[in-house]
Amino acid sequence: MELKYIPKTSLKPWLEKVREGGKQIYAPVAENGKTSFKRVKSVDEISMEHVQTAQSAKGIAFPRTEKLFSYAKQQGDVALQDYDPGSLPNTLVFGLHPCDAAAFKPLSGIFNWDTGDKPFNERMQRVVMVSLSCSKCDPFCFCTSVGGSPGSAEGSDILLTAVGSDGYLVEVATDKGKALTEPHAALFEAPPDVNREELLARVPAKFSVDEVERKIAGAFESDVWKKQSARCIGCGACAFVCPACACFDIQENARGAAAGDRIRCWDSCGFSLFTLHTSGHNPRETQSWRWRQRLLHKFCYMPRRLAARGCTGCGRCSRACPVDMNLAEHLSELEKLKT
Ligand code: SF4
Numbered sequence: 027m028e029l030k031y032i033p034k035t036s037l038k039p040w041l042e043k044v045r046e047g048g049k050q051i052y053a054p055v056a057e058n059g060k061t062s063f064k065r066v067k068s069v070d071e072i073s074m075e076h077v078q079t080a081q082s083a084k085g086i087a088f089p090r091t092e093k094l095f096s097y098a099k100q101q102g103d104v105a106l107q108d109y110d111p112g113s114l115p116n117t118l119v120f121g122l123h124p125c126d127a128a129a130f131k132p133l134s135g136i137f138n139w140d141t142g143d144k145p146f147n148e149r150m151q152r153v154v155m156v157s158l159s160c161s162k163c164d165p166f167c168f169c170t171s172v173g174g175s176p177g178s179a180e181g182s183d184i185l186l187t188a189v190g191s192d193g194y195l196v197e198v199a200t201d202k203g204k205a206l207t208e209p210h211a212a213l214f215e216a217p218p219d220v221n222r223e224e225l226l227a228r229v230p231a232k233f234s235v236d237e238v239e240r241k242i243a244g245a246f247e248s249d250v251w252k253k254q255s256a257r258c259i260g261c262g263a264c265a266f267v268c269p270a271c272a273c274f275d276i277q278e279n280a281r282g283a284a285a286g287d288r289i290r291c292w293d294s295c296g297f298s299l300f301t302l303h304t305s306g307h308n309p310r311e312t313q314s315w316r317w318r319q320r321l322l323h324k325f326c327y328m329p330r331r332l333a334a335r336g337c338t339g340c341g342r343c344s345r346a347c348p349v350d351m352n353l354a355e356h357l358s359e360l361e362k363l364k365t
């Protein structure tokens with residue numbers, strides 16, 4: 027890992043140079059009391075004051091809706107037009123926190139577990155991530171309980187850590203990161219002698235995730251799922267804000283009878299329609315079964331099948347839940363289950 031320092035006064039010139047070099051920039055922007063990732067026209071729009079953005083950065087590789095291909099009937103045949111990977115922009119995602127950067131590993135596991143998902147992989151190839159360590163957290167954060175840390179570089183090409191208010195420690199983790207810094211070497215300085223751990227937020231560990239996995243693996247028939255999900259209204263907000271949720275639906279956007287687009291859009295395993303069969307049978311017919319699936323998938327099936335957990339402890343699902351379901355509290359309860 028290469029270590030450098032960038033003064034705050036050089037951050038804007040660096041990002042402007044990267045932009046002039048042909049990359050669009052996605053970064054947190056504060057609007058109407060919420061901070062969200064947006065394409066910025068000027069680096070002055072970037073906000074770095076938030077604890078956590080309302081939405082994660084996953085949309086950069088797994089957009090909320092995306093056209094997979096178009097079709098048109100032509101003289102008794104059907105012509106297909108694949109999406110054009112050449113049209114995908116080269117993108118710098120700036121200012122995501124370590125829990126968001128780390129979530130691209132489980133996402134990648136899902137989109138490559140049986141066959142490689144071309145749109146996801148091609149978007150990822152065009153993305154470079156410059157993350158920002160967390161110097162503050164809130165009671166919903168629990169990255170340290172699921173193997174993360176407020177200063178983890180996992181998933182990042184470059185990780186910045188604020189050193190006071192004057193500049194940032196720069197950890198260059200990958201070749202993509204090197205390609206962003208080396209052409210602009212004059213903007214960077216030698217790293218100061220600081221204790222990096224003291225620059226990071228203190229995120230208390232709330233439970234043992236290994237123990238949660240062990241307990242829930244044998245708790246399929248437990249009443250705990252019903253108790254925990256009693257107030258869940260199945261709104262899907264938790265899945266839509268989650269950086270590691272990858273449920274999607276395929277929809278048809280028909281333009282008359284002869285042409286249309288095949289669209290992929292975000293979905294949620296918390297929706298009753300998600301597993302409803304055409305026959306009318308629903309293998310997950312109650313909200314408690316859907317809640318059980320959500321937690322078993324993230325904390326048991328994914329670690330075993332993909333060697334990646336489906337949760338990075340960002341806390342968004344708990345912040346967004348309209349009925350105050352708190353994932354860390356539920357996981358702490360599951361850790362203590364009697365088996
Ligand atoms: S499950 Fe909740 S806490 Fe975990 S990554 Fe998803 S939104 Fe964040």
Ligand code: SF4
Pocket residue numbers: 257258259260261262263264265296343346347348349350351
């Ligand atoms: S956000 Fe809350 S109420 Fe909505 S589906 Fe998730 S757990 Fe249920």
